[in-house]
Amino acid sequence: MTADPLAPLLTLADVVPAVDRARDRVDQALRHRALRRHGGQVAAEISLRSAVASAALEGYVHEWEAVRAGTVTDPVAQGALRVAGALPGLADRWPKAPRQVLARLHVLAARGAVAEDALGRPAGGAVDDPATAARLDALAALVTGGTSVSPLVLAAVVHGELLTLRPFAGPSGVVARAAARLTLLSTGFDPRGLVAVDVGHHEREPEYVGAAGAFATGTPDGVRAWLRHYTAAIEVGADQITAVGDEVLAAG
Numbered sequence: 001m002t003a004d005p006l007a008p009l010l011t012l013a014d015v016v017p018a019v020d021r022a023r024d025r026v027d028q029a030l031r032h033r034a035l036r037r038h039g040g041q042v043a044a045e046i047s048l049r050s051a052v053a054s055a056a057l058e059g060y061v062h063e064w065e066a067v068r069a070g071t072v073t074d075p076v077a078q079g080a081l082r083v084a085g086a087l088p089g090l091a092d093r094w095p096k097a098p099r100q101v102l103a104r105l106h107v108l109a110a111r112g113a114v115a116e117d118a119l120g121r122p123a124g125g126a127v128d129d130p131a132t133a134a135r136l137d138a139l140a141a142l143v144t145g146g147t148s149v150s151p152l153v154l155a156a157v158v159h160g161e162l163l164t165l166r167p168f169a170g171p172s173g174v175v176a177r178a179a180a181r182l183t184l185l186s187t188g189f190d191p192r193g194l195v196a197v198d199v200g201h202h203e204r205e206p207e208y209v210g211a212a213g214a215f216a217t218g219t220p221d222g223v224r225a226w227l228r229h230y231t232a233a234i235e236v237g238a239d240q241i242t243a244v245g246d247e248v249l250a251a252g
Contacts (some may be wrong), residue, residue, distance in 0.1 A: 005138075005155060006147040012224040016232040019150050022238070026195055029238040031143040034245030038152070039192070044177075045244045051084040052077070052182070053202035056123070058171045075112030076171050082108040083178045087193055091185040096144040096147045099136075101182065106176045114170035123169040132165055143183065151187035155180040156230035160215040196240035198235030 010016055034047035052067050055077040062072045075102055086108055094101045103120035110119055121137075139161050148156055152209070162176035177198050184190040184197070201208045214222035 002238050004149065006142065006148050006149045009153055009223060009227065010149060011158075012220060015153075015224060015227050015231075022152060022231040022234040023150070023189075024116040025235045025238040026190065027181075029241040031047065032242055032245040034248045035194075035241075038245075038248045039185065041215050041248050042216045042244050043192060043194055045248075046194050046240060047084045047087075049098055049240065049244075050081060050196045050198040053196070053198040054083075054177045055171075055172050056081040056202050057177070057198070057205065057208070058173050068122060076109075076174070079109040079111060079113060079171060080174050082111070083090055083174055087185060088179060091182055091193075094179075094182040094186045098140045102162075102167070105178050106170075106172075107180070109174040110168065110170040118169045122167045124154065130146070132167070135161060135165060136167060151184055151189035152231065152234060153227065154187070155183035155189070156227050158183050159230070160212060160226050164216040175207060176247055194241050195234060195237040197230075197233050197237035200236030203236055204229065222243060 003154060028166060032042075048068060052062055052064055055062065055074075058076050058080075060074055060076040062074075062077055066072050067077060083105055086104075090101050090104065107120045116218075143158065158216060159176050159180035162179055164181055166172040166176075168175055181190075181193065181195075181197065184195060185193050187196075207229050211226045215226035216222070
């Protein structure tokens with residue numbers, strides 16, 4: 001029997017308790033009573049906030065209200081909105097054809113931000129470097145059933161690897177964050193796409209950047225730092241469900 005390549009991550013200090021806390025926070029948030037009658041409204045607001053946060057992490061900062069009003073036209077923000085809207089429809093394909101889905105995410109994210117002939121095509125090291133290609137192959141194998149660890153851990157690894165490799169031109173971070181959210185969706189951890197984890201990353205941006213850099217070193221301490229950040233971001237994302245649900249109920 002082949003050993004699970006991600007199983008050693010569960011032996012890192014404090015990782016399992018952090019994963020359990022995040023799971024509990026999500027479960028609690030998903031019981032919010034607003035989701036019974038206003039689930040679509042909550043999901044739409046979470047999608048918008050997640051897209052705005054993801055664009056901001058690429059350096060394109062906008063207020064939710066301006067994006068909601070339709071006055072923001074920059075291509076990265078628009079791409080993040082397209083990506084957020086497409087995630088539910090891509091969840092079934094993600095564990096079957098992750099490379100195709102990544103290409104599709106890049107087309108959605110980068111249209112208007114990179115040349116047309118670069119859309120959906122790996123760039124730079126993803127094309128020329130055998131080590132990078134091997135890591136992308138390994139990542140695809142994990143997504144298609146190569147691990148049985150918590151979906152949260154798998155999503156964190158997907159996110160961290162794609163941030164490290166940046167296999168596409170332009171807003172590659174939007175693609176990385178979307179792929180992580182697809183992992184949460186397709187595994188049933190967040191089946192309705194309600195956990196605004198990208199808001200968590202944005203609210204903790206200095207930690208996000210530092211932990212992503214630590215992950216890229218490949219050391220146990222670096223990977224542990226990233227996993228701890230990711231679980232904290234999931235908790236913030238769960239709290240967004242509660243906040244949005246409260247707002248929806250208050251608005252009547």
